[in-house]
Amino acid sequence: MIKNIPVPGIEEYEKGFWEAALESKLVVQHCHDCDQPRFPPRPMCPQCHCLEYTWNQVSGEGEIWSFVVPRPPLLPVFEEISPYAVGLVSIKEYPLIRMIGRLKFNNEQNEDNFEEIIIGSEVQVSFQKISEEICLPYWVMG
Ligand SMILES: [Zn+2]
Known part of the structure; x- marks a missing residue:
């Protein structure tokens, strides 16, 4: 029986989102190369396949x-x-x-x-x- 709110496992590429949330900040992942925003966080840009990313607060x-x-x-x-x-x-x-x-x-x-x-x-x-x-x-x- 699941008694508590099921929580996600936090993958490396999601840490920026959850660390910001702990500080009551909402951030969106952006591709490092083409700056395309994406959600939910993913390890690779679906547009240019870049593996690096940044986090922008909204x-x-x-x-x-x-x-x-x-x-x-x-x-x-x-x-x-x-x-x-x-x-x-x-x-x-x-x-x-x-x-x-x-x-x-x-x-x-x-x-x-x-x-x-x-x-x-x-x-x-x-x-x-x-x-x-x-x-x-x-x-x-x-
Ligand atoms: Zn990209």
Whole structure:
């Protein structure tokens, strides 16, 4: 039985993302040679096959591209917090890059008002520390 939030194993080429997240910073991997941004992090540029990369911090602003409210059956750790919304968010600086994360209202009283979630709404990233190595990005609606 999986009781905690399943966390990813962190590969070498992903470390920059997770290290920045520990400092509450959102970064996007860029190719060292052609500067193409990519997400999720990968070891090789899909455009020019360069194996070197850099990390550029972004504002953490984005907009809701899509979302879902997961329904049971869920893992116990998610069952405890259900219902909740998960968003697919376009990053402001790179709209073709979309990141998944929990969607939260900035006002706790609206926590279950999923009909108020509007595609295209602006969101701001925040981070939840779930282990010594992992801070999970999530998205706060205005
Ligand atoms: Zn490249």
